[in-house]
Amino acid sequence: MITTDRLKSDIVELFELDQNTNIDNSEPLFGDGLGLDSVDAIELSIYLDNTHSITITNLADTQNIFASIDTLVEFINSTGEKSA
Amino acid sequence: MSRVFINAYASHSCVGADSELMQSIYAKKSGVKSDGEYISSKSVAIGKFNDIEFFDALSRATSQLLSSSSLKSFADTLLIVGSSVGGMATSEKVYFATGSYEQIDPALHTISVISDMLDREFKFKQSRSVSTACTSSANALILAHRLIKLGVYRSIVVVGADALCHTTVCGFDSLGVLSSSACRPFDIERDGMNVAEAVAAILLQDEMTDESIELVGCGASSDAFHITNPDPEAKGAIAAMCAALDEAGVDASMVDYINAHGTGTEANDSVEALAISKVFDKTSTYVSSTKAITGHTLGAAGALEAIVSCEVLKQQLIPPQSALKTQQNGDISLLKEPLSSCVKYVLSNSFAFGGNNTSLLFALPQQKSAKVAASKCKNFKIVSSAQIDSPLKIDSLNEKELVPKMMLRRRLTRLARIAIYLADQCSFRDGLIVFGSAYGELKATADITTAIFNKEPISPTSFQNSVYNTAASYLSLLHNNQNEIITISSGLKTSQDLLKTAALQATYHNRAVLIICAEALNIPKIDELDCKIDLLEQGVAILIEPTDDEAEVCNKKGSPHSPSSSLYDMLDIISNKKDGSIISLEL
Numbered sequence: 001m002i003t004t005d006r007l008k009s010d011i012v013e014l015f016e017l018d019q020n021t022n023i024d025n026s027e028p029l030f031g032d033g034l035g036l037d038s039v040d041a042i043e044l045s046i047y048l049d050n051t052h053s054i055t056i057t058n059l060a061d062t063q064n065i066f067a068s069i070d071t072l073v074e075f076i077n078s079t080g081e082k083s084a
Numbered sequence: 085m086s087r088v089f090i091n092a093y094a095s096h097s098c099v100g101a102d103s104e105l106m107q108s109i110y111a112k113k114s115g116v117k118s119d120g121e122y123i124s125s126k127s128v129a130i131g132k133f134n135d136i137e138f139f140d141a142l143s144r145a146t147s148q149l150l151s152s153s154s155l156k157s158f159a160d161t162l163l164i165v166g167s168s169v170g171g172m173a174t175s176e177k178v179y180f181a182t183g184s185y186e187q188i189d190p191a192l193h194t195i196s197v198i199s200d201m202l203d204r205e206f207k208f209k210q211s212r213s214v215s216t217a218c219t220s221s222a223n224a225l226i227l228a229h230r231l232i233k234l235g236v237y238r239s240i241v242v243v244g245a246d247a248l249c250h251t252t253v254c255g256f257d258s259l260g261v262l263s264s265s266a267c268r269p270f271d272i273e274r275d276g277m278n279v280a281e282a283v284a285a286i287l288l289q290d291e292m293t294d295e296s297i298e299l300v301g302c303g304a305s306s307d308a309f310h311i312t313n314p315d316p317e318a319k320g321a322i323a324a325m326c327a328a329l330d331e332a333g334v335d336a337s338m339v340d341y342i343n344a345h346g347t348g349t350e351a352n353d354s355v356e357a358l359a360i361s362k363v364f365d366k367t368s369t370y371v372s373s374t375k376a377i378t379g380h381t382l383g384a385a386g387a388l389e390a391i392v393s394c395e396v397l398k399q400q401l402i403p404p405q406s407a408l409k410t411q412q413n414g415d416i417s418l419l420k421e422p423l424s425s426c427v428k429y430v431l432s433n434s435f436a437f438g439g440n441n442t443s444l445l446f447a448l449p450q451q452k453s454a455k456v457a458a459s460k461c462k463n464f465k466i467v468s469s470a471q472i473d474s475p476l477k478i479d480s481l482n483e484k485e486l487v488p489k490m491m492l493r494r495r496l497t498r499l500a501r502i503a504i505y506l507a508d509q510c511s512f513r514d515g516l517i518v519f520g521s522a523y524g525e526l527k528a529t530a531d532i533t534t535a536i537f538n539k540e541p542i543s544p545t546s547f548q549n550s551v552y553n554t555a556a557s558y559l560s561l562l563h564n565n566q567n568e569i570i571t572i573s574s575g576l577k578t579s580q581d582l583l584k585t586a587a588l589q590a591t592y593h594n595r596a597v598l599i600i601c602a603e604a605l606n607i608p609k610i611d612e613l614d615c616k617i618d619l620l621e622q623g624v625a626i627l628i629e630p631t632d633d634e635a636e637v638c639n640k641k642g643s644p645h646s647p648s649s650s651l652y653d654m655l656d657i658i659s660n661k662k663d664g665s666i667i668s669l670e671l
Binding site: 035042050 | 494545
């Protein structure tokens with residue numbers, strides 16, 4: 001299980017954001033929201049594999065999963081140790 | 085201005101040597117094959133030499149070039165090499181065998197290992213090396229064009245050369261863009277690109293022969309959009325193509341064929357097709373990407389595809405788009421079979437990481453040529469200059485002030501931080517940049533090789549940051565600066581060659597140029613590395629502008645010296661000349 005706060009702090013570290021960056025739980029992580037890009041999407045999939053043993057086989061299918069902190073927390077906690 | 089003619093060329097790629105290149109292209113016979121050497125976990129297709137080692141191919145192609153030219157030697161010829169990885173494959177072999185950086189020889193690692201080898205064997209008058217990733221040899225051709233046009237040199241050899249290595253194959257894999265079969269540019273079923281190796285050697289001269297093809301126009305630009313993703317509006321690609329047409333005074337409707345960058349990735353092909361459709365009419369201009377045959381030869385691609393462009397003009401035969409079944413980008417004209425046609429003008433595109441765009445326009449020469457002879461030295465005013473000489477100072481920079489946007493600031497490399505600080509000290513925001521570094525962003529390079537060695541996933545951020553022109557590209561992103569950027573990497577004479585390149589760019593464009601030379605050898609296990617490279621983290625910048633005023637003394641005339649550091653020549657200038665001084669620089 002991962003908490004929302006833990007995921008936020010992992011994301012701040014992973015993407016080298018400023019320590020005090022405030023990410024809204026429902027804010028889009030990509031595009032016009034926080035502003036992550038396609039390279040970050042790959043970094044995020046590596047993080048899921050390394051930290052949560054979740055393998056993403058097709059990045060194109062991750063649009064809904066990577067949408068926001070809320071969707072990502074739900075995905076990690078519902079997928080657990082299984083592969084996506 | 086002198087006209088610029090391509091009078092000889094030679095190549096080696098995965099389809100073989102010299103004439104095998106066009107035979108394969110017209111026969112739609114790809115040299116790209118499935119391979120398990122670089123990535124064991126899955127099948128990827130790459131373009132590998134069949135029968136020859138990389139450095140032997142380099143020597144053979146250059147020797148073939150000399151024998152097919154009218155020259156007896158290269159004694160009066162300048163060599164400009166374009167390469168994205170230089171001696172990376174050699175360093176990888178050592179590192180993977182020992183698990184340590186200790187045995188790596190810096191002189192065999194750098195980009196300039198290629199020019200060093202060719203210079204030893206063929207004795208060129210001078211040499212320099214350009215490293216702007218996949219536009220490296222296209223930019224080398226642009227510099228050669230300008231040097232001959234201005235009458236500085238009469239004869240220049242451009243060599244595009246990149247060997248296959250784990251860093252590029254695994255690096256592109258980390259971006260998820262490698263195909264398991266030969267790439268299918270512009271096809272609805274395309275699934276990525278192929279990394280490939282090649283050597284392409286081209287002789288450019290100011291004299292026309294019966295066999296000459298003329299290089300009539302060159303364009304370059306920066307996207308200032310993203311380090312790896314092309315600008316979806318294609319503004320940079322359009323600007324580069326239009327600049328090449330403008331220089332030649334040629335209307336877009338006169339271009340019969342475009343050899344596209346066409347890597348076979350969704351991102352490149354859709355943006356390039358958009359750019360081409362905005363400038364050219366599909367009823368008069370055919371397009372194809374020959375990377376379906378040769379693979380993407382990275383730093384060699386510009387020169388290799390320049391040879392293809394010359395051959396299309398000579399054979400009057402437009403290449404088909406190999407592997408095309410169903411075209412996705414309907415706004416450009418692709419052929420499924422070769423087309424015999426009257427071909428007068430051919431454009432060749434190369435685009436690179438950092439949003440570095442180049443377009444070269446080739447033509448069948450019309451009338452006899454005129455030549456000019458120009459002074460090799462020009463005068464420039466030092467507008468401003470800056471220096472940073474300690475890692476501590478770089479650590480203490482107020483980055484939030486320099487780079488307010490967090491999403492840009494977070495990924496800055498060490499070299500980019502130095503470049504941004506120095507540009508700020510020189511009050512530079514917008515304009516031409518020439519950047520130089522002998523070793524590039526070693527931390528990113530080391531992160532990749534270490535990950536490969538440990539069988540860990542490669543960070544795509546490290547891969548995009550490992551490219552030599554990334555630092556200057558971050559600087560252009562910061563200020564939305566869409567002007568040309570050239571990155572030079574000539575080993576210990578990097579700043580010497582930077583000054584010459586800056587003098588050329590400033591003279592050619594009649595504009596100010598910011599020159600930055602920097603090194604950032606802050607790799608994590610620095611004590612393993614310091615046995616061979618002097619510990620160094622510093623940078624120097626000089627903003628120059630052309631002037632008609634007299635210089636006090638001509639700088640560095642006479643025989644080239646052997647500098648002790650890659651920054652030496654620029655540090656020498658700023659320690660002896662104040663801002664406002666007039667200096668004379670060789671082009």
